[in-house]
Amino acid sequence: MLRWLWLWLCVCCCPARGLRIHEYLYFQVLSPGDIRYIFTATPAKDFGGVFNTRYDQIHLVPADPPEACGELNNGVFIQDQIALVERGGCSFLSKTRVIQEHGGRAVIIADNAYDNDSFYIEMIQDSSRRTADIPALFLLGRDGYMIRRSLEQHGLPWAVISIPVNVTSIPTYEMMQPPWTFW
Numbered sequence: 392m393l394r395w396l397w398l399w400l401c402v403c404c405c406p407a408r409g410l411r412i413h414e415y416l417y418f419q420v421l422s423p424g425d426i427r428y429i430f431t432a433t434p435a436k437d438f439g440g441v442f443n444t445r446y447d448q449i450h451l452v453p454a455d456p457p458e459a460c461g462e463l464n465n466g467v468f469i470q471d472q473i474a475l476v477e478r479g480g481c482s483f484l485s486k487t488r489v490i491q492e493h494g495g496r497a498v499i500i501a502d503n504a505y506d507n508d509s510f511y512i513e514m515i516q517d518s519s520r521r522t523a524d525i526p527a528l529f530l531l532g533r534d535g536y537m538i539r540r541s542l543e544q545h546g547l548p549w550a551v552i553s554i555p556v557n558v559t560s561i562p563t564y565e566m567m568q569p570p571w572t573f574w
Contacts, residue, residue, distance in 0.1 A: 501535020
């Protein structure tokens with residue numbers, strides 16, 4: 392089985408918890424063009440699958456309702472695609488399972504704090520003993536908001552993304568980073 396090692400390891404010091412290692416996974420929005428940037432996400436800590444395949448063009452479908460805690464109004468569009476979900480209402484694992492049950496290949500859970508442009512939440516399993524097989528990623532609230540806003544402005548039901556993206560092969564001056572996010 393081919394494993395894509397598109398994860399970027401970053402070591403940071405946190406005074407309250409000591410030394411921590413964060414794994415980052417990158418994806419690029421290809422369409423709509425006004426948000427054609429490379430975004431950073433973090434994988435769930437102790438549940439969900441990993442990306443064994445690179446998707447050059449796959450739909451990123453905002454869930455309806457956004458929190459994805461139950462039945463989805465647009466579940467048919469999530470089949471074989473990646474869902475964009477909003478934090479809140481139920482556990483990260485519950486959201487991941489809802490998307491998995493609708494045939495999604497992965498879920499990206501954006502923070503519901505739309506002004507969050509720098510703090511990654513560590514997504515952990517709930518106490519239910521349930522599991523999920525699809526990858527689950529956490530996205531900053533500002534990034535999730537900007538993606539949803541662009542789709543609404545253009546009247547589009549989804550974005551087209553490439554995931555994962557190997558940023559180690561892209562020169563820094565060529566990286567299209569969201570202008571609202573500090574790298």
